[in-house]
Amino acid sequence: MAEKTLGGVIPTATTSTVIPRQDIVRLRDTLLDWALDMMSADRAALIHIEGSALKVVASRNLSDESARDLTDLSTSVVRQVLGTGVPLLTHDAQADPRFGQAASVILHQITSIICVPMFHEQTVIGVIYLDSRRNRSRFTDENIEFVSTFAKVAALASDYAKSYDEVNQQLQQLRQMNWAREKIVGQSPKMQEVFNLMRRVMNSDISVLLEGESGTGKELVAQALHYDGPRRDRPFVTQFCGNLAESLLESELFGHKKGSFTGAISDKKGLFEIADGGSFFLDEIADISPTIQTKLLRVLQDGEIRRVGDTDSHRVNVRIISATNKSLKGEVEAGNFREDLYYRLNVISIHLPALRERIGDIPLLVNHFLRELAHKTKTGQKRLSPRAMQALVNYQWPGNVRELQNTIERSHLLSEGDIIEVHDLFIPEAERLALKSKTLKDYERDVVLRVLKECGGNKTMTAETLDVSLRWLHYKLNEWKQPGD
Numbered sequence: 001m002a003e004k005t006l007g008g009v010i011p012t013a014t015t016s017t018v019i020p021r022q023d024i025v026r027l028r029d030t031l032l033d034w035a036l037d038m039m040s041a042d043r044a045a046l047i048h049i050e051g052s053a054l055k056v057v058a059s060r061n062l063s064d065e066s067a068r069d070l071t072d073l074s075t076s077v078v079r080q081v082l083g084t085g086v087p088l089l090t091h092d093a094q095a096d097p098r099f100g101q102a103a104s105v106i107l108h109q110i111t112s113i114i115c116v117p118m119f120h121e122q123t124v125i126g127v128i129y130l131d132s133r134r135n136r137s138r139f140t141d142e143n144i145e146f147v148s149t150f151a152k153v154a155a156l157a158s159d160y161a162k163s164y165d166e167v168n169q170q171l172q173q174l175r176q177m178n179w180a181r182e183k184i185v186g187q188s189p190k191m192q193e194v195f196n197l198m199r200r201v202m203n204s205d206i207s208v209l210l211e212g213e214s215g216t217g218k219e220l221v222a223q224a225l226h227y228d229g230p231r232r233d234r235p236f237v238t239q240f241c242g243n244l245a246e247s248l249l250e251s252e253l254f255g256h257k258k259g260s261f262t263g264a265i266s267d268k269k270g271l272f273e274i275a276d277g278g279s280f281f282l283d284e285i286a287d288i289s290p291t292i293q294t295k296l297l298r299v300l301q302d303g304e305i306r307r308v309g310d311t312d313s314h315r316v317n318v319r320i321i322s323a324t325n326k327s328l329k330g331e332v333e334a335g336n337f338r339e340d341l342y343y344r345l346n347v348i349s350i351h352l353p354a355l356r357e358r359i360g361d362i363p364l365l366v367n368h369f370l371r372e373l374a375h376k377t378k379t380g381q382k383r384l385s386p387r388a389m390q391a392l393v394n395y396q397w398p399g400n401v402r403e404l405q406n407t408i409e410r411s412h413l414l415s416e417g418d419i420i421e422v423h424d425l426f427i428p429e430a431e432r433l434a435l436k437s438k439t440l441k442d443y444e445r446d447v448v449l450r451v452l453k454e455c456g457g458n459k460t461m462t463a464e465t466l467d468v469s470l471r472w473l474h475y476k477l478n479e480w481k482q483p484g485d
């Protein structure tokens with residue numbers, strides 16, 4: 001069993017910051033309460049400039065409406081402080097010729113207003129506004145200093161909240177990036193088809209069957225479907241189902257009750273329960289026994305599992321991704337696999353092409369692995385000689401990408417210089433395969449024509465796959481034209 005938590009690579013918002021956002025907001029509110037109390041003010045507001053608008057981010061005794069559009073506040077006062085960056089105090093607003101006519105001053109019978117700017121570095125980012133009505137408190141010049149100190153703390157808190165939001169937004173973007181999918185290398189039409197299908201099923205819960213020879217990347221695709229999909233924060237659980245004793249697999253998948261068989265010394269949760277809310281990757285699904293097939297069908301139909309030896313069922317919500325390198329349909333036809341289960345697992349199937357069916361991707365994969373190796377071993381990136389690359393392109397790759405990856409790792413280790421030569425490859429008949437084309441030009445033509453064939457003669461697609469311009473491709477095809485073509 002392998003329970004992986006790659007999703008944890010990108011931290012969630014709550015674990016990535018020292019002070020949770022709600023605490024910053026609470027701090028701002030507490031500051032405002034203090035100011036209101038200590039100044040015996042009637043109303044208080046913390047106002048930010050956001051773009052070209054003003055926004056009340058915290059307030060006391062303001063109606064929701066005025067907090068939204070500032071109608072009740074003396075906007076002339078606020079704008080003046082924002083414009084000048086200088087604190088403003090009026091002891092007698094009604095008589096003050098600057099504000100006495102303001103509707104809000106008259107309406108709320110405001111006598112005293114104190115309004116202090118908040119700075120981030122040298123820039124005014126907002127104000128703190130306090131006012132008081134007739135017969136309450138008259139603010140004094142000494143109060144300005146107190147409110148200014150308070151404004152500094154509030155500005156820090158606001159700044160912190162803003163960077164918090166920015167960091168959070170970036171995290172969000174990061175999480176939305178298809179980072180698992182990025183690990184899957186391939187530009188060939190067959191891989192484009194795979195990526196298209198992946199995109200279509202990514203955000204749904206439907207069961208996906210991955211088919212393909214050994215080493216074609218089935219597990220990689222299963223991981224990408226989970227870690228780039230909506231369940232990424234929940235578990236991704238893998239179970240290899242091939243060649244396992246039935247009773248062992250059964251208790252792994254569904255769990256068991258204490259005493260249900262010899263050795264069951266305590267209750268055990270099955271992997272389906274562990275995967276609840278996440279995805280379950282059932283690898284080598286073709287090999288499961290009829291009993292397990294029946295139990296699996298029940299999970300898929302009813303969303304329920306029953307532990308071995310238990311009479312109660314548990315509900316689970318798991319997305320199933322299964323994989324096989326046999327033909328599951330063939331197994332159904334041979335009577336080895338339940339047809340109803342086959343249809344449940346195979347709502348969509350994605351076929352991973354063999355490497356020999358997409359030779360255009362070989363140079364890309366080789367460079368990808370060499371780049372990874374250079375990074376891992378902290379050495380310069382090695383290259384393949386054209387003949388070595390030719391040998392790789394001509395080889396049949398029964399072990400597909402896994403075999404290619406092993407070959408590159410081995411030759412990276414064994415080659416002495418920066419260039420990996422044919423004799424460093426240690427693949428069967430490497431020399432002969434390299435000789436299939438004698439010169440670099442032959443090699444070029446060979447690869448281009450084979451990719452063109454893979455792309456069904458589509459030149460645009462061929463140029464994209466090979467990462468060359470369409471002009472270059474036309475030019476080359478012309479050059480290679482046989483007389484009389």
Ligand SMILES: Nc1ncnc2c1ncn2[C@@H]1O[C@H](COP(=O)(O)OP(=O)(O)OP(=O)(O)O)[C@@H](O)[C@H]1O
Nearest residue numbers: 183184185213214215216217218219220325401402
């Ligand atoms: N398109 C690809 N791009 C990059 N790496 C790949 C790609 N396909 C496969 N690999 C790498 O090749 C190796 C084998 O891939 P994976 O384990 O996904 O194959 P598989 O189809 O599950 O094989 P098996 O049937 O033997 O279990 C892994 O190391 C994987 O990272």
Ligand SMILES: [Mg+2]
Nearest residue numbers: 218219283323
């Ligand atoms: Mg696998």
